Amino acid sequence: MSSIDEIRDARIKKLKLLKEKGYEAYPAESKRELSLNEAIENFDALEKSKKNKWVAGRIMSIRGQGAIIFITLYDGTGTFQGLLKKDVIGDEKLDFFNEVVDIGDFIELEGSFFTTKRGEKTMEVKNWHMLSKSLRSLPEKWHGLQDVEERFRKRYLDTLMNEEVKERFLLRSKAVNLVRKFYNDNGYIEVETPRLQTVAGGATAKPFITHHNTLDVNFYLTIAQELYLKMLLVGGFTKVYEIGRKFRNEGIDTMHNPEFTMLESNEVYADAKNQRDLIEKLFKYLITEIFKLNKSKKVIIDGVELDFENPFEVITFYDLIKKYTEIKNPAKANEKELSKYAEKIGIKVEPNESKENTMDSIYKKLCRSKLIQPTFIIDYPVAFNPFAKRKENDPSMIDRFQLVISGIELVNAFSELNNPIEQKERYLEQDKKGKGGEEEISPTDLAYLEAMEYGMPPNGGIGIGIDRLVMFLSGARNIKEVILFPTMKPKEE
Template sequence: MSDNIFELKKTKFLEQRERGNLGDHYNKTHTISEVAALTEGTKDVSTAGRVVAMRTMGKILFAHIYDFSGKVQICVRKTEEAPEVFEEFANHVSIGDFVGVQGEMFVTKTGELTLRVANWKLLNKCLRTLPEKYHGIEDIETRYRQRYLDIIMNNESREVFAKRFQVVKALRRYLEDHGYNEVETPILQTTPSGALARPFFTHHNALDIECVLRIAPETYLKRLIGAGIDKVFEFARCFRNEGISATHLQDFTMLEFYASYSNSDLMRKFVEGMMRNLIEKIFGTVKVTLGGNEIDFSGDWPVIEYSDLILKDCGIDIKKWNTKESLAKEIKAKNIRLDDDINTLGWANMVDSLYKKVSRPKLIQPCFLVKYPVEMAPLARRNAKEPEYVDFFQFLVNGVELVKAYSELVDPIDQRERFEEQMQAREHGDDEAMPLDEDYLASMEHGFPPIAGVGIGIDRLTMILCGCDNIKDTILFPLLRPTSQGIPDSENSKETK
């Protein structure tokens, strides 16, 4: 936007401010979507929103006003009784401004339901030009950097975030209806724990200590279970200093919930019910199209053993090649190129990288993956009959892991041994291995009941349900490299009034 246009808009704004014409509130009887659902002849309708389109034809003016719920057309006519209603609107309202309007519903000759404006109020001015309305914002980086414009101009983005809001509401309601309590746990921590991941570090000036940003809320939520709060959940912002991809971000939202006196088998049935309920709430059916694939969420979802899946897909038996050196040799012998540097991985992370390469993309229909090696889940309970495995499951759809869950380890002796094994992996170069957490061990040594826990990535879940190509499309404000060019002009700007 040119400096001249900005200065012109600024002058108009200052004039209106000086005259005291900018309202500080407006009494709405309807949201804009509610206005759009009214019938012709409905009187005394009041709403407010941003003007996103305007056209004047002699003594009549049509505009569209917008809020997150939708858009509706308004009409302002010049009448002998109150010509100032039209003249003030035409002279002082521009695209991007916020107005409150009151009047009666009618249908135009073209069949569009419209609010005939009898009274209106200017609420605030827009100093920068909005993008041209027919094309919206097509540049991906601009959409991410100026998400507020993306939401205003692109209906697809509004639908994604509206669905994300629905997802969070539906999951929260389901958990609350089943007796879970929502809690909050620390984001600033002194020991990275709860997942195999590389943390972000920061310094706490007041305490003069080094801290990490939370990689998962797990160990704190289980402390609360030990305190006697039998069912807990948290929508937790988590931070992992790892690679960025179309399905991974370094800061993301994780739902984790835990139940006392439960195990992974019971929790798997609960998750199946919860996810099916979510699909029905969002889509109104359990048979949907996601990412071009027909997905059927009805019936019993198959349960697949982890090692059997890898063996079927690439011929490598992880039960046989159960050391870092032997597994790496076998992967190289079969000419499988992992997405991670194989030389830096411990055995558990190598298995995980192999699975993600050869198996995960093939799992399209809803399924559960079970029976993970104990080395891959340092906080999960060993299976009573096969102690080399943990009672663990993942739920997958469209080649993406949406849910991770297991029977929690509540044996403090076993937990200490596994922490020590993780420490050895760290000493051998695996910086994603988990450090020993003495405070968490102390809480476990005071006694935990049997526990089952679940983690769900909200961003990734929204991505799959909305058919997005990139997880950033589900994040309101994804982190980007800063630009030295200041705030860019909105592309395709046409409006200059």
């Protein structure tokens, strides 16, 4: 029998002992009057009053034995020390505590507050009750979960034993709330669009497929909500956004998880330039609020000083390629030339790979990591996105931008195509690619084309990767570090 099984069996015996003595090991009610943080914040008054109060939490440590026992309690708001003394709590209650209580159990304590000779805030315990008997032992405090995959699978233990991990997810919650407040304050309304869609549109990605039994119809889990947001603009809404889960049946790496969170927004009468101004304003707001900046808008993240005081840098996609690669004329480069160069730098090029996909792979390999300071990449070839409007001064390019900070793509945005005739032509190109073997396409959506034909106002669209945003803010280098329960292959028993 393994030590894990032995520990569990021993705790089950203690569970039975609780029942034999007439105690409920998992009661529905608790007498708790104060959180541990409240006990800390109001300690002086509590100590002075000498009144008994009830607190509750998980036991994180037990020290001493016999007549005196010190325990450390944790309730998610803070930690607090409890002292159990035989001459205060009585022989029976202390002996029973020693018999049935383990580190990891949830208990409630009744007692008064005092300061030890070492200056530690402490509760002198008069009574205790079991709230939840744990059957497995917690990871060792100083080593925690050493296996990285185990940390992701058992995130509940990861956040319990590692305060830094918990703080990262508190940061995530704060960032999402600030983004939502920014959009609301700027006149946007939050909406909800379908997760089950009959056409996997709005982006070029491989979808997950499911089946609805009653309707006997296949549905796709949403890869993007963009098309529905633009339909709402046809319907008279002016500024809309949604924060929601997206699903793409693609590879898993440090920047990609099949299930992820995106914000997408659309605003009527806005173009890519307007949206760039909005995004710069948003990021400066986030940095100021999260890092509590005053006059200076410079912040150090992951050991690098980032400048949010001055205007963000701007560079065209082709100029970026020319700057960091050996391709000196990307606009004229053909598929053969790009494939040869890609293979030279270690990129595998599939036989049916498009010129644009190859160029994008080259950019990701050699250029993206060079963009540390906030940088807008603007002006992409038309084939890079089937929904972006062409630039009026150069129809071979689209009015699109991405924001990259610390080598992470955080925002994708563009002036939205609102010409239904051209949209249909773009769709036909996508369908052609699909017939040629490409899986990551955006197929023709007849319902969306019909909506466009009723008249769609000019508008600008924005997509923000929430997970990557939190990676950037926290300095994390793996997307799994900012998703509470990332997609994992089931563990073989």
